[in-house]
Amino acid sequence: MNLKSALLGAVCAFAMAPAAFAERGTDGEVKLTFPQAVSIMNPYLSSGTKDIFAASMVVEPLAGYDDTGALIAKLVSEIPSVENGGISEDLTSITWKLLPGLLWGDGSPVTAEDVVFTGQYCMDPAGGCAQLSKFEGIKSIEAVDAATVKITFNAPKPNPFTAFVGSTSPVLQKAQFAACLGAAAPTCTDPNSMPLGTGPFKVTGFTVNDTVSMEANANYRDATKPAFASAVIKGGGDAEGSARAVMSTGEFDYAWNTQIAPDSQAAMAAEGKGVFVVAFGTLVERLEMNMTDPSADLPEGERATVKHPHPFLTDINVRKALSMAIDRQTLTEVGYGAGGAPTCNIVPAPALYASDNTGCLTQDIEGAKALLEAAGWVDTNGDGIREKDGKNLSILYQSTVNPIRQDFQALIKDWWAEIGVETELKAIDPSVFFGGDAGSPDTFQKFYADVEMYANNFDGTDPEAYLTQYKCDKAPSPENQWQGENMNRFCDPAYDAMVAELSGTRDEAKRAELAKKLNDMVTKDSGIVVPLVHRGTLSAHSNALGGVKINAWDSELWNVADWFRVK
């Protein structure tokens, strides 16, 4: 060994030192900024992503997901499985074993009673728990001993990792929330804004819709973490301002949700102070085709119901032609830049469940024209609009008020005009569109239009519940007060049968195969749903912040305990 390599070795050793001898609280303060401010720190009373992410630094579930979507143990010693006996052979119960010596932020021990209590808290019918669906099908949650929790289900449950898994379903401290059950839940202001947790940080100050101040949790289970002594989340402003505060002025270390125009992204990234990171989850911007007639001439109560099939969108050739005419690459570049990718799937991820369906990625205007021509849709009167049996191909295309969506609408309208389809555009306030008010004609459930565009995704990594949404009986109608997720009123008994098969299948490879088939049935085979862009969440972090691993399957701040200051 010569002197040079010896010196190099020494230099390397010093470079590694900070990581190797990391200690809790040595790296000062980490500053985060969210364009929407945090309202509440209790994920059971809010399903706003901002609130859930902020809370994930403080309260933790039994298990979570890592950046690849794989389950990781958090408060338990191992992930239960049938093999290790944690899940019963008949799939009706799951048993979690808490880590020994686990403490709450105030130093008291975490016990199985806390987990049982959290279940009661969310399942109380008067509590208005936002995560109730995670607890669906649970018969009982019981503490076998101080460190063991057994959850029993009403029926075999192929995916038992819903309750207490992921940042939306953390464990609350019984002592703190005991008086907050049921109707009292919303009135417990202090616990809701400053919950005690097991996470790397502890809330020290909370101003509603503004700032959350935190300090390192002295009782965190890993004595060397977190590297930061304190953390602060400042909310408010807009995505542009948040991105600027990290990428241009360097006031903040991390900004969540910095979805800004692609040219601004490029300009800020070029300054070299930080980087944009993208988490690709399951969010897909899509067009939904209405299978029922939304004509205003129909009486209320029959309009847009299965009684009246759509005059032309029921023709599969029309739906396919509309999809073929769209250039998804251009849409992505115009709207999302690095924060998006063209897709043909409604289940675009995780890789295991994503179909290899790429046929829609190249625009084919001529093909679309030919398809319409062959199906008998021709322009006989020379007005540029194709018709057949006296029915014009003219479409009312609705979406929410959002600059990117209006760009998309304008582009798609032009492409459709090229193939002889007339389009009228409509933009609705998002709070009305998504508000679900059965009295409003403009909700996305009522779908009083021919085509509508929005984005949807599913929680976690398993698409079963999401694919169930396209079953016949999930169609919104006057009978069910316009509740339901099958906006298209798509109905195919073969699809329903396959969904039933999926829910009864345990083998993962088989599940994936079925999920891919279901995805293809509603997308490429039928054209009922026309996926456009797979949207990621764009976040930014400064070069002075290390350890960030973007995660689309759980809270983006899932590994905040490992974050450190780059010196």
Added chain:
Amino acid sequence: MLTFTLRRLLLALPTLLFISLIIFLLVDLAPGSPMSEIPLTVPPEVRQKMIEALGADQPVFVRYILWLRQFFWVEPANLIDGCFGSNLAGDEQRILSWQSRAPVFTVIGQRIPQTLTVIGTAYLLGIAIAMPIGIYSAYRQYSFFDQMGTLVAMIGFSVPTFFSGTLFIIIFAVWLHWFPTKYDTTLLVTDWPSFVLQLKQMAMPVMVLALANAAAISRYMRSSMLENMGQDYVRTARAKGMTERVVVLKHVLRNSLIPVVTVIALGIPSIFGGAIITENLFGVNGIGAALIGAIHANDLPMVQTLAFIFAVLIVVFNLIADVLYGLLDPRIRYE
């Protein structure tokens, strides 16, 4: 004067009650739902349960009566309890924000200090800039200074704060690195360095708002001065051999201030109302930012309470302006 004030106060009560009803109905009838911010992954049954837990499914008049009771009885009782440690309110439910489940008045209490410091400073600064400009512009009408003053006032009037604010951020924060872009509300002023930090973070929002305020007030000041400059008493004062300084600053200014003071008093409710755009842009967690956040989230109790407080302030300051007018100008008497 006293009877006039009393009569006005008594008249204000039914007016305010009527305003509160109108606001409530308007806010309630506006389309949208408190659940619209919730991701689509939450199933409809769960949404319905959440709405019920908020009490948002109750008929509008039930909610209105409840709100009236909470606003006029529970909240004042809570305030008294807080001050004197009594237990008037018991455990009656306060007005809770649907967004944060925190009492609306706690949120307002957290936010008033920021709004008063930032918007109040901007208002005072605006007045301090506007007065000399208005006075001198009128004294030297059509001079270069007057033309410049008019130009600045026009800019202040016509450039919206979202534009001037963004411009300031790019110049002073991104290029020059003088000021932070986000207001740190956790900063405590304890010593000189923290005071400097506070000044730095206030600089941009205060500049933006002061420009807008100064523009309006300087125009009032100028026109009021011009009106008085031509009066007989000014000529008399000059004829008596008084210096220009005494004529302008003692005689003309005093008389010209009467309408300006009322304009300033009428503008005070807007300080409490905060500045929606500026606060949002700079991350000042004031009342304006709270209002816009609540509107976005369809947080009806918050919007309703804030809007009603603004209504009360406007009514009160109108009355104060009227009374001040009578006090300042002996010619005006309310009978």
